[in-house]
Amino acid sequence: MDHSTPTRTEQVFGGVPITTTAAGRQVQQLERNCAAAGIELLDMHSDLRGIVHIIGPELGLTRPGRTIVCGDSHTSTHGAFGALAFGIGTTEVGHVFATQCLLQRKPRTFAINVNQKLRPGVTAKDLVLAIIGQIGVEGGTGHVLEYRGEGIRALNMDERMTVCNMSIEAGARAGMIAPDETTFGYLADRPRSPSGAAWERAVERWRALTTDPGASFDREHTLDAALLEPMISYGTHPGMVIPVNGTVPNRHGDPVFDKALAYMGFSAGQALRDQPVNVVFIGSCTNGRLADLRGAAQLLRGRKIAGNVRMLVVPGSQQVKAAAEAEGLDRIFIDAGADWRESGCSMCIGMNGDTVARGEYSVSTSNRNFEGRQGAGARTLLASPLTAAASAIRGRVTDPRELL
């Protein structure tokens, strides 16, 4: 109900069939299976439908201390609540449905210490891209990350989810943030959150779910959030990132690196700033929440996107969509010249009809810039919603701080 679902309103609500036949069959199979097994399904027409990693938290199903698994690697998102959350494959999903259990070995621990706070125009997405760039796409393999420090405490829940979401891009199946007042404030009065006395008991229990002072980790990495700039990817994995005003590095004699640059059509030493852009995508489980849409709308208000750009804004859930519309954000996007869609994974994965064409450059708020991720031959530049919106306005890769 997220990867394979279309985002065009007429296909979701207007009776226009899903054009990707296999995707349509997959959706129908899920509906049949849920009905047969008596499992509640927030279906295509539900007001509560959306990307699983966005609706879990907004419904209050994601809570501190829970163990959460899902057949999707970005399940790490839910770790923002102090839950242990990680992606699993189809077979393990079967194990959970049958027994509520999984056989697991204890992972190693990895502290990511974020000192100081992000500066204006620099977002949680830039922070996590910088972290992946520093520790590498295999840096977290075999570990669970704990993001901590002043730079993390200062983030709201939408931002914390963006950070934890991309833990898997650093190789870590899970990434966690200790629950605090920000967490409890977010969860209070959610539809499936505990209420009354049960809420009081829950919060008391959740307060205990922090790492002990002086605890030791198998690994640690420390960075200073105040020194970061907006980040953008230049290659074909999320560790290949530079500041938006930086230049593509040079790694003489590395065939994998050369292949990545050839795929992207970039050369070593090149600046990405002012690189022409064909597509801008704002959405996904990484950046499809209300805070992300507000950020992009702040730049797009009263402005138009460039004539050479096709822009999709895809809210992460129907609730995010409704909340954005209540604030008039949809009008800002539409008036700027963007498409405003129903919720889903859309162009992050390109298996639902929304794709980037071969050779096109896409500034995308999604999580993966792998070859072909947004469509065969598509070239993805990962960035924050602010950088994406600024680049849509100029039609070129742009530092959002110039337009703030």
Next chain:
Amino acid sequence: MDKISTIRSRTVVMPASNIDTDQIIPARFLTTTTRDGLGQQLFADWRYAPDGTAQADFILNQPSAAGCQVLVAGRNFGCGSSREHAPWALLDYGIRAVISTEIADIFRSNSLKNGLLPIVVDESTSRWLLENPGTEVQIDLASTTVQLATGLSVTFPIDPFARYCLLNGIDEMGFLLQQQERIAGYEARHQDN
């Protein structure tokens, strides 16, 4: 699941690091509701040109790759998504083991559930294997060793329970189902969360 004890095969080599699951099987093929026949789409965007013709320079399209059951790959093989279609596609194609210096966590777990052996070796063994494509290797799961054509034998780490299941053709689900009583007891004690 079939029992696995030894695999003896020539190797096919893909030296790139960070070969992600979107390369192993692109997302547009994930709309399938069956796991059969995915070998045809294995490495689809590297194997086939946009018009569907085979890319002659891609390793799996070369005669030397025919019949190889062991894939030797660069560091961090299988990174990216949790799609179990990645090991399914490799197995359907005929690959039974992947050797690298590092194998991504979810891919490794998915592989073990399906009888694809994820084998992590040290840098020097990996370098030798990458530099000697087509060499014959013998993988022995009981002794957790890879025997090279040079006569050198190296051990590889593997979760002991996963190894037990693979050697005996046992599904982990069966083990879990035997624990139902304890699981129900735990659930009853943790209703509040």
